[in-house]
Amino acid sequence: MPRRTILTERQREKLFDLPTDEPSLLRHYILSDEDLRHIRQRRRARNRLGFALQLCAFRYPGRLLQPGEMIPRSMLAFVGAQIGVAAEELAEYGARSETRYQHSTALQQLYGYRPFEGQVRANMLIWLKEAAEKSKTNELLAAEFLAELRRRHVIVPAASTVERCCADALVAAERTIVARITGRIDPQSRVRLLSLLSETVDGRITRFVWLRQFEVGSNSNDMNSLLDRLDFLRKLAINIGTLDDIPPFRVTGLRRQGERYSADGMRDLPENRRLAILAACVVEWSAMLADVAVETHDRIVGKLYRACERKRDELLQAERASISDTLKMLSRFGDALITAHEEQDDLGLAITEGGGWELLRQTVAQAAALTGKVSADPLEFVTDGYARFRRYAPRFLEILTFRGGRGADSLLEALEMLRRLNRRGHRTLPVNAPLDFARAKWRKRILKDGKPDRQVWEIGILFELRNALRSGDIWLADSRRYREISTALVPIETVSETARLAVPLEADDWLRQRSQILKRGMTQIECATRAGILAGGAIIDGKLQIDRLEKATPEEAAALVLKLYESMPLVRITDILIEVDEKLHFTDAFTDLRTGIACGDRIGIMTVLLADGVNLGLRKMADASDTHTFWELLRIGKWHVREETTARALAMIVEAQSKLPMARFWGDGTTSSSDGQHFPAGSTGEALNVVNARYGNEPGLSAYSHVSDQYAPYSTQVIPATAHEAPYILDGLLQNDTGRQIREHYADTGGFTDHVFAICSVLGFRFAPRIRDLPDKRIYVPAINEVPPVLQPMIGGRINIRLIRENWPDILRLAASMAAGTVVPSQILRKLAAYPRQNSLAVALSARFAKAGQLFRQFPDNSVRRLPETLSGLCRNPQRSERSGVSSARSSCSTG
Structure with missing residues (x-):
């Protein structure tokens, strides 16, 4: 029924x-x-x-x-x-x-x-x-x-x-x-799909369950396990067109159902639904496995590079005594020569008295040898990892099909030659092997005695492949995360329908407006500087000097906070959950994966949430509960508690909290800040490439949270400890209703990048990160001859107007795609920032000219900054960033 x-x-x-x-x-x-x-x-x-x-x-x-x-x-x-x-x-x-x-x-x-x-x-x-x-x-x-x-x-x-x-x-x-879906599956494919539920692997688990057991690995064994599954799925030959014109959320729902059903549960379903779930799983898992394989390769390369760095450091440590002795000897000879020169004595006699010419020759030779070791590049040791690459790289390159733009032609040519060599079992490298893909530091190592070294050439290809996949110069056709950038962006025809855009559709209109604002701002700064009334700082001899921000919170505040906490009654967390749910019904957000009907077991939902929140686990929570068994909690968690349902429940709570009278005393809900918090993890972090040097050698993960000025945490993302925080700022701002209402956002120094500045400006967010070493930064302007003399020393160069104009349609498409939710902002920003030497869109967002000998930094409000805000706009309201949880406003900038 x-x-x-x-x-x-x-x-x-x-x-x-x-x-x-x-x-x-x-x-x-x-x-x-x-x-x-x-x-x-x-x-x-x-x-x-x-x-x-x-x-x-x-x-x-x-x-x-x-x-x-x-x-x-x-x-x-x-x-x-x-x-x-x-x-x-x-x-x-x-x-x-x-x-x-x-x-x-x-x-x-x-x-x-x-x-x-x-x-x-x-x-x-x-x-x-x-x-x-x-x-x-x-x-x-x-x-x-x-x-x-x-x-x-x-x-x-x-x-x-x-x-x-x-x-x-x-x-x-x-x-x-x-x-x-099932109408597009031919009879042979039906048989192959249904066999997944009966065929077993090693006589233990069904092929269906085996296929869905994968995650990002860190070594060649993990990679081969992933490739085994991917190769098996490819041989099933299920046409990707089977899911054409099926809404993506429907496909995702079918795949998630497949990941939750046991093989027996799948066999109990009607055949058509069973086939549809299996087809969705096969197509989706193929794309996911390709992504996971690429990320595993990324981790293997990163792990090898860190091992090479450690080997170089160990080498230096072993030579520490020799370095010290050599420096002492050179210092002795140097002192003797300087003294002889000052006293006009015979220099040869000074060397003889210092130890003799033979000792000097030995010391100089030893210094030359140590200089090579001190300046050693980690790449000198990469061939130590050749064996681990050979255990998986031939299969990796055969199973995955790479595509690329014109800038990646040389690398694609090298990949194709490497495939041919692997198929034929050839170990020697032809003299005409492509080398254009290699940067200078690789090329000088590949060419030894004028002949290319096969091992270094192959490792260089795999390193460059990693970089190109990160940046999007090379992509996979059947991927989610590593697909071609242009296919992920909305068509230019639909950009005008995006209400979120805060810039004109014509680049010249925008450039004209920003140039006028910049010129007016520079004039204001010049006048304020000459009058000595620049708020919050000064420009002295072409150097920006910013006043120290005084502490705004009185000492008595800490005592008041403690007193308020002491006056709060002790309440059980379970009572709070029940009371809040009675008012908000946030448990209604936890809908069934298949039917979309809210879970009728409110206590069960809250028990699962509490088990997750206190990291107790469902089994221990079931032991502590007298209302639910472990299997009941497992069923609820499996079918009702998902990332999107949790996000909906959080949104309901945040919305209700914003309407409370007290919340309005804190802020109006239009400003927010974000920061990451590191959490230690297990002992396998080094192997999994999740170690962050900032937090020592212990592995872990980071929780990157957005908090509004009403103290509502409206977004929290778990990110790798090694990830840069800046790309995740826009995730929180664009992927939920609360974030879209924000007008001004603060971040610490980890959030400061040109690309985030640019996209925030296009989307109408005022972005105000703390900027490390702000006085040392340089500003880029449209016309250097229009800069007042007092500001000339602070100018780094001229903005590349032509590049902005040429890429303006893609800049608008990128921002519109983020606003529409067709791309995840963090994913595409990581690509743009990863390896931008050939990516014109990434360069256009920064709008730079690379000039040797200059500090290459710009404050982009999509490449044109308002100088008053750059220098001291926030200084006029020194408390401004304190109320959003980000201190030191005078070392901040915000886009206008």
Whole structure:
């Protein structure tokens, strides 16, 4: 039987209840002159009020008023004030049921409202069936259905009818999608897919379960295990077109179901649904395995490079005594020569007295040998890792198909030659082997005695492949994370539809505006400097000097905080969870993966959340609980607690917290800050390449959190300890509703990059990171001859206007894609920042000219900075960044 109840009580109230808040009343219930004319035709005051209320209910939420329904007092007062009728008159309205009916009929005739029946119903159900395929949640589908009913002037039926129609449409949509997928699977592929549930690996687990057991590895054994699975999936030959025109969230849902079902559970499903899940899993796992294999290769390369660095450091440590002795000897000879020169004595005699020419020759030779060791590059030792590459690299290059742009031609040519050599088993390298892919430090090591070294050449290819995949110069066709950048961006035709963009669509318009602002700002700075009134600092001899930010928090604050904590009553965390859920119903966000229905077990959901929050684990939590067993908690966690459901629940709590009176004393919710917190992990971090030197040699992960000025943590991401924090700033700002409301965002020095500055400016965020060594930075301008003399020493060069203009469409596409959610900001920003020597878009976002001998740094507000803010704009309000949790505003900049 199809499911009939798809909404919670709170969701029904939200969709069907009459509004009570002022913004909704103003939006929906302002009566026009025509409305008032129709209303005044009713003879009695109570009838005028009842007629007006029915009209308002028709418009929003779009339904009939029910006999005896309690009308919210705020709505009564709002509507009554417009028609000059007191709310008390409603008590006698509808004493005759015929009056209510006659008014309803008159409204339908006057305004064209139609009941939900006959052909109207049939047409709406057709629309609903199509919408159900694209709707991500049950609540969203019901809301869209009601909005479409209102748009077509169709009277919204009872809530039970709406739920039943939506439920039927969801079931039909699921069956349609399953049938569409299975209809594209040929009989041979069906057999191969179904065999995954019966065939076993090593007689232990089914092939289906074996295929889904993969994660990023750190060595050749891990890589070969991944390649075994990827090779097996490729041999299944399931056409990727099987999932064409299936909404991505539907594909993801099918894949996640496959990852949660056991093989026995899959066998119990209807065959069509079983095949659809298997097909989605095979296609999705193929792409995911390709990504994981690339990341594993990345870690192996990084692990080898760190091993080479350690070997170089060990070599230096072993030569420490020799270095000391050699320096002492050279110092002795040097002192003797200097003394002889000053006293005009014989230099040869001084050398003889210092130890003799032979000792000097030996010392100089020893110094030359040590100089080579001191300046040794870690790449000198890379051939030590050749064997580990050979254990997987031939398969890695054969199974994965790499593509690239024109800038990657040489590397692709080298990859193809390496494949041919591997297939034929040739160990020697042809003299015409491509070398253009190699940078100078690689080329001089590859060419030994004029002949290319096969081992160094092959390792150099694998190192450069890693860099090119990171930057996007080379990509995989069947990948999610490493696909071609241009295919991930929205078409240029749709950019104008992105309301988030805060810049003109024409580059010249924007460049003209920013140039004028910059010129005006430089003039202001010049005048303030000459008058000695530059707030918060000064420019002395061409050097920016910033005043130290005084501590703004009084000493008594700490004592007050402790006193407030002491006055707080002790409350059990479980009681807090239950009380908050009774008010917000945040557990409604934890919907079933397949049906989208909210979990009915509130206590079970909160038990799973608590087990995760205190890191106790489900088994120990079950032992401590007298309400749920381990298997019950496991089922709830498996099917209801996911990243997106947790994010929805957090959004509900953040939204409610922002409406509390106390939150408004802290801020208006339009500014925020972000920072990372390091958490130690297990002892395998060195092997997994997750060690951050800042936190010592202990492995770990970082939690990167965004907190609003109302102290609401609206986004938290777990990121590798080795990752740069800056790319994740835009993830938090763009991937949830709270972040999109932010207008000014603060970050520490880890968030300061040109690319984040640029994208924030295009999207209308004021970005204010702390900037390390701000006085040493240099500013780039459109025209150097327009810079006032007092600021000339602070100018680093001229902005590449041509490059910005040429790449402006792609800059807009990039920002629009981030705003639309078609790309994850952190992923694409990491690509742009990884290896930008051939990526014109990355260079355009920084808009730089590389000039030898100059400090190459710019403050980009997409390449043009407002100088007053660069130097001292924040200094005029020294408390500004303190309230957002980021101190030292005077060492910050913000885009305008």
